[in-house]
Amino acid sequence: MLEVRNITKRFGNLVAVKDVSMSVKPGELRAIIGPNGAGKTTFFNMISGYFPPTRGSILFDGKDVTQVPAHQRVGLGMGRTFQITEIFPELTVRENLLTAAEVAAGQTLNMLPGRAAAKLAGDVAAEMMGLVGLTSKADRLVGELAHGDQRTTEIGMALAQLPRLLLLDEPTAGMGDEETYAITALIRRLHRDSKYTIVLIEHDMRVVFHLADYITVLDQGALLTEGTPKEIAASEAVQAAYLGGTG
Amino acid sequence: MTTDVATAAAPSARQPAVPHWARLVVIWGLLIAAPFWLPLLGGYTALAGRVLVFGLAAMGLNLLLGFTGVLSFGHAAYFGLGAYGAGLTLRYLVHSTPLAMLIGTLLGGLAGSLFGLLIVRRRGVYFAMCTIAFGQLWYYLAYSWNDFTGGFDGLRDFHREPIGFGPLTLDITAGPQFYYFLLAIFAIAVTLLGLLVRSPFGHTLRAIRENERRARFLAIPVERQIWLSFSISCFVTALAGTLYALLNNFADPLALHYSLSGYFVVMCVMGGMRTFWGPLLGATVFVVLQDYISSMTVNWMSFVGAIFVLVVLFFPRGLLGLRRQSGEK
Amino acid sequence: MQLVLFNVTNGLIIGAFYVLMALGLSLILNLSNVINFAHGNFLALGGYLAYTLSPTLGYWGALLVAPLLTALIGLAVERLMIRRVYNRDPVYSLLLTFGLAFVMQDIARYVWGPNGLPLGLPDFLSQPISAELFFVTWYRVFMVFVVIVVVLGLFGFLRYTRVGVRIRAGTLDLETVASLGVNIGFLRTFNFALGCFLAGLSGVLAAGQIGLNPNMGDDLLMPSFIAIIVGGVGSLIGTLFGGLVIGMAAALTTVFFPSASEAVIYAIMMIVLLVRPRGLMGEEGMMS
Numbered sequence: 063m064l065e066v067r068n069i070t071k072r073f074g075n076l077v078a079v080k081d082v083s084m085s086v087k088p089g090e091l092r093a094i095i096g097p098n099g100a101g102k103t104t105f106f107n108m109i110s111g112y113f114p115p116t117r118g119s120i121l122f123d124g125k126d127v128t129q130v131p132a133h134q135r136v137g138l139g140m141g142r143t144f145q146i147t148e149i150f151p152e153l154t155v156r157e158n159l160l161t162a163a164e165v166a167a168g169q170t171l172n173m174l175p176g177r178a179a180a181k182l183a184g185d186v187a188a189e190m191m192g193l194v195g196l197t198s199k200a201d202r203l204v205g206e207l208a209h210g211d212q213r214t215t216e217i218g219m220a221l222a223q224l225p226r227l228l229l230l231d232e233p234t235a236g237m238g239d240e241e242t243y244a245i246t247a248l249i250r251r252l253h254r255d256s257k258y259t260i261v262l263i264e265h266d267m268r269v270v271f272h273l274a275d276y277i278t279v280l281d282q283g284a285l286l287t288e289g290t291p292k293e294i295a296a297s298e299a300v301q302a303a304y305l306g307g308t309g
Numbered sequence: 310m311t312t313d314v315a316t317a318a319a320p321s322a323r324q325p326a327v328p329h330w331a332r333l334v335v336i337w338g339l340l341i342a343a344p345f346w347l348p349l350l351g352g353y354t355a356l357a358g359r360v361l362v363f364g365l366a367a368m369g370l371n372l373l374l375g376f377t378g379v380l381s382f383g384h385a386a387y388f389g390l391g392a393y394g395a396g397l398t399l400r401y402l403v404h405s406t407p408l409a410m411l412i413g414t415l416l417g418g419l420a421g422s423l424f425g426l427l428i429v430r431r432r433g434v435y436f437a438m439c440t441i442a443f444g445q446l447w448y449y450l451a452y453s454w455n456d457f458t459g460g461f462d463g464l465r466d467f468h469r470e471p472i473g474f475g476p477l478t479l480d481i482t483a484g485p486q487f488y489y490f491l492l493a494i495f496a497i498a499v500t501l502l503g504l505l506v507r508s509p510f511g512h513t514l515r516a517i518r519e520n521e522r523r524a525r526f527l528a529i530p531v532e533r534q535i536w537l538s539f540s541i542s543c544f545v546t547a548l549a550g551t552l553y554a555l556l557n558n559f560a561d562p563l564a565l566h567y568s569l570s571g572y573f574v575v576m577c578v579m580g581g582m583r584t585f586w587g588p589l590l591g592a593t594v595f596v597v598l599q600d601y602i603s604s605m606t607v608n609w610m611s612f613v614g615a616i617f618v619l620v621v622l623f624f625p626r627g628l629l630g631l632r633r634q635s636g637e638k
Numbered sequence: 639m640q641l642v643l644f645n646v647t648n649g650l651i652i653g654a655f656y657v658l659m660a661l662g663l664s665l666i667l668n669l670s671n672v673i674n675f676a677h678g679n680f681l682a683l684g685g686y687l688a689y690t691l692s693p694t695l696g697y698w699g700a701l702l703v704a705p706l707l708t709a710l711i712g713l714a715v716e717r718l719m720i721r722r723v724y725n726r727d728p729v730y731s732l733l734l735t736f737g738l739a740f741v742m743q744d745i746a747r748y749v750w751g752p753n754g755l756p757l758g759l760p761d762f763l764s765q766p767i768s769a770e771l772f773f774v775t776w777y778r779v780f781m782v783f784v785v786i787v788v789v790l791g792l793f794g795f796l797r798y799t800r801v802g803v804r805i806r807a808g809t810l811d812l813e814t815v816a817s818l819g820v821n822i823g824f825l826r827t828f829n830f831a832l833g834c835f836l837a838g839l840s841g842v843l844a845a846g847q848i849g850l851n852p853n854m855g856d857d858l859l860m861p862s863f864i865a866i867i868v869g870g871v872g873s874l875i876g877t878l879f880g881g882l883v884i885g886m887a888a889a890l891t892t893v894f895f896p897s898a899s900e901a902v903i904y905a906i907m908m909i910v911l912l913v914r915p916r917g918l919m920g921e922e923g924m925m926s
Contacts, residue, residue, distance in 0.1 A: 133526055133528045133529075136526070136527065142526060144526075148522060150523065151519060152583070153515060153516075153519060161527070164509040165509075166528070169510075170529060170530065170534065171510060171537075172508055172510055173504070175509075223528070380732070427911045428911065434671055434728045435871045437728060438866070438867060438871075439911065441673075442860065442904070442907055445860050445904075446904040446908075449900055449901065449904065450901075453900075571733070574729060575737075578729065610740045611740065611744040611748075613740055614738065614739065614742075615737065617737025618719065620733065621723060621734045622722060622734075
């Protein structure tokens with residue numbers, strides 16, 4: 063589904079990402095890991111369209127999306143969450159997801175409430191709320207919710223836009239054990255039960271090994287290795303990178 | 310001849326999804342009965358008319374300010390253009406109230422839409438600065454173009470005309486009749502605004518207000534939505550301006566001055582920016598207060614200024630804007 | 639020829655005023671993201687204070703002290719009110735300074751009366767500099783001289799002193815400056831007072847030329863805004879340039895279309911917004 067070919071990113075004289083490739087199959091859950099400064103976020107930003115690579119190409123379902131900006135990739139089927147949760151604080155959970163669903167349904171210019179297409183979007187929002195388990199909190203203001211629920215709302219918003227590929231930027235960042243467990247369980251459900259294709263960055267190795275089908279390891283901007291969780295766990299090179307580096 | 314247009318238009322235009330209908334009954338009830346209870350409190354019907362006119366202008370502004378989170382401090386420009394458009398039409402073109410309203414609204418609305426295109430990529434204080442300066446441009450034109458606009462003294466020599474619907478004539482020249490006409494227009498405009506705010510389009514505006522970055526990443530075309538919100542708010546405020554000219558049979562440069570823009574903003578903030586009816590409440594309080602204070606002292610400017618300062622420092626959420634509680638719609 | 643010279647010098651003088659006023663406004667805007675609507679009122683305050691002080695301190699004393707007093711009052715205003723709205727929605731700072739403007743205007747009217755008042759100048763300043771250039775009094779030369787000195791002083795201050803450098807850095811990235819341990823509160827207060835100092839000085843200078851009245855600041859407020867928009871938000875050099883451009887344009891237009899001189903300022907603003915919205919010297923991204 064997602065094919066990244068030899069992408070490189072330069073910021074002036076600094077080469078943040080060097081010649082990295084990755085191929086993600088439909089239904090796969092791919093984790094991107096690496097010590098600090100490995101270029102994971104830069105790599106991720108190029109996949110999601112935040113900025114284009116200096117060299118290389120990105121194909122999504124066979125289509126070249128290398129130069130397509132982030133907000134247009136949504137229309138192509140990519141959903142994304144942010145490391146620092148970005149939600150609409152003074153709107154309810156329902157309203158957060160509803161807005162996302164309506165936009166994805168092309169309703170941005172619809173100035174009358176209650177039309178059929180908008181109703182369909184409402185159904186999608188309700189469905190996704192149920193999928194992520196927030197139906198009981200539907201009418202709570204998201205700004206008042208716990209961090210974990212806010213992150214879950216954000217995932218819900220991404221889902222409400224009916225993506226085929228979910229890009230999650232450090233989904234468990236800043237969470238305690240209980241919340242981490244809940245988010246991990248959610249992602250697992252999305253992957254195993256709902257068959258979403260997911261690419262995520264993670265620092266928490268327990269999460270990575272619990273969830274990933276396949277792992278890409280970056281180190282100092284280059285691809286160190288990739289493989290199944292078992293292979294990566296056994297890899298000496300990976301251990302060296304984490305322990306030996308300034309990470 | 311009292312028209313029943315207002316009574317007919319208001320309740321039947323309600324949408325079934327509107328909550329708090331009791332609140333609405335109170336609001337519309339008060340408005341419809343205003344010419345009766347207002348004089349009992351020492352007010353007068355034209356004051357109620359002023360409240361409606363400024364309330365509509367403020368509610369138009371609030372679509373942009375409170376719902377989209379974009380600050381315009383120059384909305385008096387569109388208000389004044391509406392007023393002058395209507396006045397000039399009645400004076401120089403044709404004695405037709407509907408046409409005057411149409412031309413005034415178009416004048417203000419189109420000026421705003423076109424200007425909005427220029428500045429839509431700007432944000433925050435820079436955007437506000439441009440709106441202020443643009444407003445003053447029109448103020449300057451109005452008071453210096455003496456021959457056409459009557460200059461500093463304002464545009465006179467026009468008045469609202471009866472409206473003919475075939476065999477029926479709506480005589481709105483007298484005060485009380487005009488009030489109900491005003492109320493009818495207000496009701497229609499406010500109903501449409503209400504629908505807009507609840508629509509998917511309205512949802513995108515709130516999203517932009519809450520978190521522009523997130524909105525953009527949901528594939529909301531932020532600049533386009535902001536421009537549309539800006540334009541619609543200009544049209545509504547311009548409509549209010551035409552009604553102002555008709556109410557007073559007079560249009561003056563002060564209707565374009567940035568001080569009026571400031572009044573609109575404080576009405577929104579004072580009543581509660583984040584609520585739908587807040588601006589109307591703010592307009593009511595402000596108009597009544599200003600009327601009262603200016604009749605008591607020549608130093609009314611200090612009081613008005615003090616109101617601004619107090620609202621900002623102590624009531625930023627406004628009268629209706631106590632934090633939205635979870636569970637409320 | 640003489641007419642052109644007359645108008646060019648006029649342009650310089652008007653431009654100098656716009657520059658002085660706009661620089662103060664720009665300083666406050668750049669660092670604190672606040673549009674000081676009351677800036678014109680600080681100008682008037684400076685002029686009025688000079689009026690009240692000159693019997694005791696003489697013209698030169700008043701010229702020195704009045705702007706300082708104005709800065710002090712600005713400092714008090716900033717500490718009491720403005721600093722409460724810094725990190726909020728810009729609507730609040732705008733409403734606050736707007737209300738402040740109303741109050742200040744009324745106070746001026748109350749204390750000094752609604753009528754115009756003259757500010758006495760030392761005799762030699764009122765003399766024309768030569769028989770041919772009879773329209774140029776020494777006072778006008780003096781004004782331009784003061785503005786040049788002050789502007790140079792300001793830019794020097796911003797470049798070479800510690801506080802000045804911090805203000806400039808804060809304009810670009812206040813967060814980083816704060817995290818370096820600099821006292822942001824002090825910086826903002828100082829910056830605001832500095833802006834008011836410039837406004838007060840403008841007021842004293844203006845008073846010598848056109849006399850005092852409670853509305854005197856209003857006429858300069860809008861051109862200051864436009865100077866900033868034209869020159870580019872976030873750039874003091876841009877504001878300087880913008881002020882000179884519109885001052886010149888206004889003066890030169892008076893030669894050909896006397897009644898359109900104010901209109902031309904607005905026209906320039908619209909053209910800039912159409913063609914180069916970031917301003918002549920503004921930088922992309924200094925907009926929000």
